[in-house]
Amino acid sequence: MVEQAIGEIKEIEFPSPGQILRQRTLSHKGFMIGAIVLILILALALLAPVISPHDPYHQELSKRMINPIWHSDGTWEHPLGTDNLGRDYLSRLMYGARISLLIGVSAMVISGIIGIFLGVIAGYFGGRVDMFVSFLITTRLSMPVVLVALAVVALIGGSLNVIIWVLGLLIWDRFAVVMRSSTQQLRSIDYVNAAKAIGCSTTRILITEVIPNILNSLIVIATLEIAHAILLEAALSFLGMGVQPPLPSWGLMICEGKEFMLFSPWIITIPGVVLSLLILSINLMGDGIRDITAPEGRS
Amino acid sequence: MSTLLEIQGLHVEIPLSAGILKAVRNVSFSVVRGKTHALVGESGCGKSLTALAVMNLLPQSAIRCCERLSFDGQDLASTNERHMADIRGNKIAMIFQEPMTSLNPCYTIGNQMQEALLRHRRVTRKEALDRAVFLLEKVGITAAGSRLKQYPHQLSGGLRQRVMIAMGLMCGPPLIIADEPTTALDVTIQAQILSLLKGLQQEFDMGMILITHDLGIVARVADRVSVMYCGQVVETGDVTQIFENPLHPYTQGLMDCIPIPGKTQRGEHLGSIPGIVPTPIGDMTGCTFRNRCPFVSKACAESNVTLQEISAGRAYQCLLSPEVCAQNLRGGVAV
Amino acid sequence: MSDAVLQISDLNKIYMVSAGLFKGKRSLKAVNGVNLVLEKGSVLGLVGESGCGKSTVAKLILRLEGLTSGRISFDGQEMSSIPRKEVARRIQPVFQDPYASLNPRKPISSIISLPLRVHRVGDPKSWPHKVEEIMDIVGLPPRFRHSYPNQLSGGQRQRVAVARALIMRPEIVICDEPTSALDVSVQSQILNLLMDLRKDLGLTYIVISHDLAVVEHLASRVAVMYLGRIVEEAATEDLFKRPRHPYTQALLTSVLTPEPRLGLPETHLGTTYPNPIDPPQGCTFHPRCPKATELCQTTAPDPIVEAGRLVECHYPEALSD
Numbered sequence: 006m007v008e009q010a011i012g013e014i015k016e017i018e019f020p021s022p023g024q025i026l027r028q029r030t031l032s033h034k035g036f037m038i039g040a041i042v043l044i045l046i047l048a049l050a051l052l053a054p055v056i057s058p059h060d061p062y063h064q065e066l067s068k069r070m071i072n073p074i075w076h077s078d079g080t081w082e083h084p085l086g087t088d089n090l091g092r093d094y095l096s097r098l099m100y101g102a103r104i105s106l107l108i109g110v111s112a113m114v115i116s117g118i119i120g121i122f123l124g125v126i127a128g129y130f131g132g133r134v135d136m137f138v139s140f141l142i143t144t145r146l147s148m149p150v151v152l153v154a155l156a157v158v159a160l161i162g163g164s165l166n167v168i169i170w171v172l173g174l175l176i177w178d179r180f181a182v183v184m185r186s187s188t189q190q191l192r193s194i195d196y197v198n199a200a201k202a203i204g205c206s207t208t209r210i211l212i213t214e215v216i217p218n219i220l221n222s223l224i225v226i227a228t229l230e231i232a233h234a235i236l237l238e239a240a241l242s243f244l245g246m247g248v249q250p251p252l253p254s255w256g257l258m259i260c261e262g263k264e265f266m267l268f269s270p271w272i273i274t275i276p277g278v279v280l281s282l283l284i285l286s287i288n289l290m291g292d293g294i295r296d297i298t299a300p301e302g303r304s
Numbered sequence: 305m306s307t308l309l310e311i312q313g314l315h316v317e318i319p320l321s322a323g324i325l326k327a328v329r330n331v332s333f334s335v336v337r338g339k340t341h342a343l344v345g346e347s348g349c350g351k352s353l354t355a356l357a358v359m360n361l362l363p364q365s366a367i368r369c370c371e372r373l374s375f376d377g378q379d380l381a382s383t384n385e386r387h388m389a390d391i392r393g394n395k396i397a398m399i400f401q402e403p404m405t406s407l408n409p410c411y412t413i414g415n416q417m418q419e420a421l422l423r424h425r426r427v428t429r430k431e432a433l434d435r436a437v438f439l440l441e442k443v444g445i446t447a448a449g450s451r452l453k454q455y456p457h458q459l460s461g462g463l464r465q466r467v468m469i470a471m472g473l474m475c476g477p478p479l480i481i482a483d484e485p486t487t488a489l490d491v492t493i494q495a496q497i498l499s500l501l502k503g504l505q506q507e508f509d510m511g512m513i514l515i516t517h518d519l520g521i522v523a524r525v526a527d528r529v530s531v532m533y534c535g536q537v538v539e540t541g542d543v544t545q546i547f548e549n550p551l552h553p554y555t556q557g558l559m560d561c562i563p564i565p566g567k568t569q570r571g572e573h574l575g576s577i578p579g580i581v582p583t584p585i586g587d588m589t590g591c592t593f594r595n596r597c598p599f600v601s602k603a604c605a606e607s608n609v610t611l612q613e614i615s616a617g618r619a620y621q622c623l624l625s626p627e628v629c630a631q632n633l634r635g636g637v638a639v
Numbered sequence: 640m641s642d643a644v645l646q647i648s649d650l651n652k653i654y655m656v657s658a659g660l661f662k663g664k665r666s667l668k669a670v671n672g673v674n675l676v677l678e679k680g681s682v683l684g685l686v687g688e689s690g691c692g693k694s695t696v697a698k699l700i701l702r703l704e705g706l707t708s709g710r711i712s713f714d715g716q717e718m719s720s721i722p723r724k725e726v727a728r729r730i731q732p733v734f735q736d737p738y739a740s741l742n743p744r745k746p747i748s749s750i751i752s753l754p755l756r757v758h759r760v761g762d763p764k765s766w767p768h769k770v771e772e773i774m775d776i777v778g779l780p781p782r783f784r785h786s787y788p789n790q791l792s793g794g795q796r797q798r799v800a801v802a803r804a805l806i807m808r809p810e811i812v813i814c815d816e817p818t819s820a821l822d823v824s825v826q827s828q829i830l831n832l833l834m835d836l837r838k839d840l841g842l843t844y845i846v847i848s849h850d851l852a853v854v855e856h857l858a859s860r861v862a863v864m865y866l867g868r869i870v871e872e873a874a875t876e877d878l879f880k881r882p883r884h885p886y887t888q889a890l891l892t893s894v895l896t897p898e899p900r901l902g903l904p905e906t907h908l909g910t911t912y913p914n915p916i917d918p919p920q921g922c923t924f925h926p927r928c929p930k931a932t933e934l935c936q937t938t939a940p941d942p943i944v945e946a947g948r949l950v951e952c953h954y955p956e957a958l959s960d
Contacts, residue, residue, distance in 0.1 A: 014592070020790075199740055202703060203753055204728070490688035491688065491894070492906055517823065521895055522897070523899040524902060547898070548899070557824065558824060563856035564896050565891075570855065576824065576827040
């Protein structure tokens with residue numbers, strides 16, 4: 006190589022994919038806001054047993070319906086007041102965060118495993134496999150999720166586990182559809198062909214060549230499905246067919262609060278607001294991840 | 305032989321996170337009616353950006369400035385967007401590389417060709433259609449009437465490019481800019497399309513700017529050539545001068561790299577230019593070719609080399625004298 | 640010296656493609672009865688334009704796709720009886736697009752060492768050394784070991800692809816348009832590299848390209864394909880000095896050498912374009928052929944083999960004056 010000291014020109018070093026990702030992440034406002042709010046809620050949820058002022062299940066009927074701190078007769082002992090059974094609202098809220106996040110993440114993981122597996126094999130193998138998986142997806146899409154969940158819960162009875170599994174087995178469709186189309190695009194790309202020509206087994210190709218390159222869309226869908234699962238659980242619990250009392254699910258708290266809506270509006274408003282914040286932060290992060298990993302898609 | 309387009313001292317800069325990319329630096333050339341001026345260079349040399357700068361179609365963040373940019377007497381540098389839109393398609397037509405993405409898949413060929421004319425002239429749809437038929441036949445498409453009702457995806461690559469050329473001619477523009485017009489086509493179709501372009505140019509007395517990386521195409525089609533490297537024009541001249549007597553070490557190096565059946569020895573090493581093109585960001589003193597040049601000297605890093613004109617229309621940008629350059633070509637200095 | 644390392648007989652590959660909405664499937668004969676012999680240590684050039692099937696032949700040899708019918712024998716052995724992994728060790732590809740042939744999520748050392756890991760060759764401790772060795776052979780600075788593909792230029796990426804192909808010291812390398820996506824100055828670097836490696840490592844190449852100048856420079860024998868068939872095959876000098884098939888003649892005339900005084904060539908081909916789904920009757924080239932007669936429209940020509948050359952035409956150019 007001709008590398009004379011006389012002629013040398015300083016070369017521009019291009020950043021590695023990791024460095025690019027870090028730089029883009031830190032400069033994306035939406036993502037950072039969403040991430041901060043989510044981390045706060047996550048911290049509350051994880052530290053709930055340590056920092057919650059009271060036991061969320063402890064009822065004290067003499068202290069029913071105490072107003073929250075911004076009313077004239079609120080006390081710091083119950084900053085967000087108590088509900089109709091005398092349970093501290095702040096503690097219930099914190100424990101409710103645990104339930105929402107637990108359900109959201111578990112359902113996402115279950116549905117993710119199903120959806121990614123189906124989507125990737127449909128996209129990679131095509132032909133009959135694709136036909137079969139597409140049939141499964143179409144069938145699943147024609148089922149109204151909430152009604153099916155209601156029916157199942159009515160049959161078996163509602164509990165945390167039942168809700169997680171029902172949701173997990175129902176909301177995999179978006180994973181499957183997106184993974185399928187992403188995999189199809191990569192199926193005949195040269196580095197996959199090169200790996201085949203080297204003699205890689207199909208499993209190895211799927212795991213080391215295909216999936217790392219569809220991770221971008223995967224992560225976006227995963228965050229959105231967490232939000233989806235949380236909302237579905239809240240809806241089911243609101244209808245009384247989800248998590249059963251006395252578990253402090255936010256949906257259940259909204260349901261329990263609707264009787265007192267006119268006189269003690271905080272009982273229904275507070276869990277509603279926090280639920281919206283959680284969904285908003287997750288959506289902001291998901292949107293941000295999409296922008297960060299594929300900025301060429303933006304105009 | 306009137307000068308159609310004159311460009312003097314064109315600069316295009318694009319601000320990036322790593323610094324300001326000086327994509328086009330001090331480019332000057334002119335185009336005459338009936339003649340083809342080729343801009344030849346490798347990827348990243350700025351040739352496409354130069355054409356986009358003329359049409360004012362640069363990306364949003366790009367900054368253009370020039371000493372002189374005049375088309376048919378009109379100063380394009382100070383023309384506002386509305387008037388530029390009137391000129392594009394009407395006075396200056398552009399033919400791109402990928403006919404599939406340049407044609408809208410949702411509309412028929414006839415529809416798109418009519419629109420090209422109706423945008424600029426007050427004619428009826430029927431008159432526009434007649435002109436479309438006339439031009440399709442001119443570009444060698446048979447059964448023009450039925451072709452007009454077809455959609456782009458129903459035609460082959462070669463046919464689509466012919467349609468693009470016909471569309472470009474709808475308003476009878478005096479200047480055509482063809483950006484890699486045959487790169488995406490098969491080699492047997494390429495020769496046909498180039499012959500077609502050349503013939504139409506002669507018939508309608510149009511000026512043409514041909515942008516390509518293929519020296520073979522330049523040799524056979526162009527009348528004048530500007531060789532670009534890293535945003536600058538490093539050599540300019542008539543096509544025979546450039547190919548038979550290249551002066552700049554880059555031009556000489558490029559010619560050496562090309563395998564020619566019958567001339568280069570099979571199995572022997574081809575000439576090569578070691579290294580890669582530097583990115584034009586940051587301090588740009590000295591010659592940008594110096595890290596790859598076989599004749600580099602200390603002076604190349606220090607002084608700002610400029611384009612020197614050695615005779616009418618013949619210029620190059622190197623510290624070495626024309627006599628030394630010519631000697632280098634004849635194998636005076638081993639690489 | 641002249642023993643056949645690869646023998647292809649009557650190779651066929653048919654794809655079923657949809658002919659349009661509600662029209663069901665039609666067969667596309669991408670490779671139509673191809674016969675080829677590849678001799679050890681030689682370079683076979685496979686030329687043709689889009690849709691001629693040359694890339695499909697490469698895929699069939701590499702076992703990336705299954706053939707519909709025909710035989711490929713490798714060193715005398717039937718290809719289908721050789722396990723896939725062994726074929727992978729002995730035949731390797733270099734693809735056209737240096738931007739798509741490297742996994743963007745893997746560092747260079749991982750990309751190059753993939754064959755070693757898949758085939759578990761030798762002691763894993765020796766692998767980094769082997770990677771360094773091959774990087775040196777192809778001219779890549781060792782500091783690129785930890786870089787990612789997006790940090791390298793097109794020519795450097797193509798060198799990585801070559802390194803990956805050669806790390807297992809295969810016998811045959813199939814180069815599918817190895818330089819078409821590269822700049823001219825980089826192209827000659829890679830071509831020189833390929834020529835040197837062939838001599839140093841004793842490789843056999845199949846070079847697939849639409850660029851006749853590149854093929855003429857590299858190959859010892861050239862086969863011209865049109866719509867799935869080989870219409871002419873000969874030693875390079877013979878083919879370029881005296882092409883016998885009208886398509887070969889048109890191809891050669893279309894090569895635009897940088898000689899300004901020659902102007903543009905007339906290929907005499909007309910504007911019909913070849914449609915692989917609906918090939919013409921008789922000789923598939925007849926709609927574009929300047930010499931076509933009624934015979935050409937009805938009967939497909941048989942291959943004529945003489946003086947070490949093959950041509951498929953009813954009216955081939957004479958062998959000598």
